Amino acid sequence: MNKGISVALLIVGVLLIVWGVSAFDSASSDVSQVLTGSPTNKAIWLLVGGIIAGVVGLFGVLRSGKID
DSSP states (O other): OOHHHHHHHHHHHHHHHHHHHHHHTSHHHHHHHHHHSSOOHHHHHHHHHHHHHHHHHHHHHHHHTSOO
């Protein structure tokens, strides 16, 4: 994987995690937690997507740093 793409995925992953935490702490998520017992789907998908993108990006950065 190209190192530039890996770095971009890592940055996008971190941004999605930050956005997901913000959505998790929002008022609509609080209302959803009171009514259903779980946070909003948006918050969950942002966190999951951020974790996946971050892990793939980190793996790509670490793998592309090796000298063949």
